Amino acid sequence: MKNIFILFFLIAIVIITGGQAGASFFDDFNRVDTFSPPPDYLYNLGNLGVNWTIDSSIGIADHWAHSSYAISGLQWALVKDYSSNYQSTKLWVDVKATVGYGQYVALMFGVLDSSHNIFVKVQDNTYTGNFDTAYIYYGNDGSGPVHLTNNSFKLTPFTTARISAYASDADTACLGIDTDFDGSAETTYSVTGFQGLPLGRGIGLGMYGNAWADNYNAVPLPASLLLLGPGLIGLLGLKIKFKN
Secondary structure: OHHHHHHHHHHHHHHHHHHHOOOOEEEOOOOOOOEOOOOOOOOEOOOOOOOEEEEOOEEEEOOEEEEOOOOOOOEEEEEOOOOOOHHHEEEEEEEEOOOOOOEEEEEEEEEEEOOEEEEEEEEEOOOOOOEEEEEEEEOHHHOOOOOOOOOEEEEEEEOEEEEEEEEEEOOEEEEEEEOOOOOOOOEEEEEEOOOOOOOOOEEEEEEEOOOEEEEEEEEEOOHHHHHHHHHHHHHHHHHHHHHO
16 A cells, blocks of 8 residues: 555656656757858848747858847847746757857847846857856846846856756756867856746847857756656556565
8 A cells, every 4th residue: 555655656746747847949050051151151141940039130151050240239049939947948059159259159048038038158258269258147148127146257268169058946047068068067157046036938049249059959857857757656566566
């Protein structure tokens, strides 16, 4: 009787955990260029694709998402029809900087609108073609009604990396930087203060200057619990079977 009770308890945990899991999305931008041809890549002649809603001028160049240095201010795009709690999705994207431009790439999650989201970016503040500073904001470029403290970080400069963004808990947003693309971040930064703030369920990509982004990836969390739950149920079921 005790084992049956535990079995039903584990089933309930898996159902609850499954309800909290995020959604998956991937885009490698391997489509026809929508920017004017090299070497300038100056004007976006199309869009980012059918899965994106564009605000301003992010397009595709050489199979990368690309922002135009001819457009002032933030350029950003949202994934269409994506809905997930901000604690339930982890984002990755590959980033590349270009010498001679101020530029950044941002991962956006918990998007309600431009002023209510978690905005995690790496930026080239020195025009050297290296990302040297990171920021974790509430709202696009910190445009939210609440301004968080201790949210900027000096980086060991890099030209390319895979960056990740996620919430480690309801209050904390994190940035991971993986410069050798081995799937493990060498450095991680975090900012607290998000719990209780208005947030939505969208995800997006923010860019500025002559920046490049590729392999945008959203994976559900907590995937480990989703896999662990059925396994525990299976093992307990076997135990009950053999005991009987």
